[in-house]
Amino acid sequence: EVQLVESGGGLVKPGGSLRLSCAAPGLNFSSYSMNWVRQAPGKGLEWVSSVSSSSSYIYYADSVKGRFTISRDNAKHSLFLQMDSLRAEDTAVYYCAAVTDGYNFGDPDYWGQGTLVTVSS
Amino acid sequence: QSVLTQSPSASGTPGQRVTISCSGSSSNIGVNYVYWYQQLPGTAPKLLIYRNNQRPSGVPDRFSGSKSGTSASLAISGLRSEDDAYYYCAAWDDSLSGRVFGGGTKLTVL
Numbered sequence: 682e683v684q685l686v687e688s689g690g691g692l693v694k695p696g697g698s699l700r701l702s703c704a705a706p707g708l709n710f711s712s713y714s715m716n717w718v719r720q721a722p723g724k725g726l727e728w729v730s731s732v733s734s735s736s737s738y739i740y741y742a743d744s745v746k747g748r749f750t751i752s753r754d755n756a757k758h759s760l761f762l763q764m765d766s767l768r769a770e771d772t773a774v775y776y777c778a779a780v781t782d783g784y785n786f787g788d789p790d791y792w793g794q795g796t797l798v799t800v801s802s
Numbered sequence: 803q804s805v806l807t808q809s810p811s812a813s814g815t816p817g818q819r820v821t822i823s824c825s826g827s828s829s830n831i832g833v834n835y836v837y838w839y840q841q842l843p844g845t846a847p848k849l850l851i852y853r854n855n856q857r858p859s860g861v862p863d864r865f866s867g868s869k870s871g872t873s874a875s876l877a878i879s880g881l882r883s884e885d886d887a888y889y890y891c892a893a894w895d896d897s898l899s900g901r902v903f904g905g906g907t908k909l910t911v912l
C-alpha cells in the first residue's frame with residue numbers, strides 16, 4: 682500500500698516561513714508527479730503546486746506564486762514545500778498527492794493524511 | 803469561486819440512487835480526465851473515480867462516473883448511511899496549467 686506522510690506543519694506568524702515535507706518510502710518515487718493540495722478550515726480543496734517526476738515541470742496556483750517553492754529529492758523519496766511570506770489565508774491542512782506521469786494520463790493518485798498550517802499572530 | 807461547478811448539496815434515502823454533477827469547460831473537463839473524491843469529516847480525501855469512470859480497487863461498484871463534453875457526473879446507487887460525506891470533482895486545466903476542483907457537494911443520507 683502506498684503511504685505518504687506529511688510533516689512540518691505548525692503555528693507561524695504572518696510574514697513568517699515554514700517548510701513542509703512529504704515522505705513516500707514505499708513509492709517508486711521517481712516515477713511519480715507530486716502535488717500539494719490544501720484545505721482551509723470548513724472550505725473545499727484547493728490545488729497549490731505540482732512538480733513532475735524529474736522536476737522538469739513545476740506549476741503553482743496564482744494564490745501562492747512567488748511565495749511558495751515546491752521541490753523534491755528523488756534519492757530520499759521526499760517532496761517539499763517552502764512557504765514564505767505567509768498570510769492568514771494560507772491557514773489550511775496541506776496534503777501531498779502522488780500520481781504517475783501527471784494527471785493528464787489519468788492514473789489513480791495517492792494522498793497523505795495532511796499537516797495543519799496555522800498562520801496567526 | 804471554484805473553476806468546476808458543483809451543487810452545494812444533495813440528499814437521498816437509503817437504497818436510493820443519487821447523482822452529483824460537475825460542470826467545467828473546454829480547457830479542463832472537455833479535454834482532460836475527471837477524478838472524484840469522497841471526504842469524511844476530519845479525514846483526507848479518498849479517491850473514488852479516476853480517468854472519468856474507473857474505480858480503484860476497494861471502491862464498491864455502487865459508485866460510477868461518467869463524462870460528456872464539459873460535464874461529469876458521479877452516481878451512487880443503493881445509498882448507504884456511510885455515504886454521507888462531501889464529494890469533490892477535479893481535473894487538470896490546460897489554460898491555467900494547474901489542477902482545478904469543484905467546490906464540493908455535501909451528500910446527506912436521510
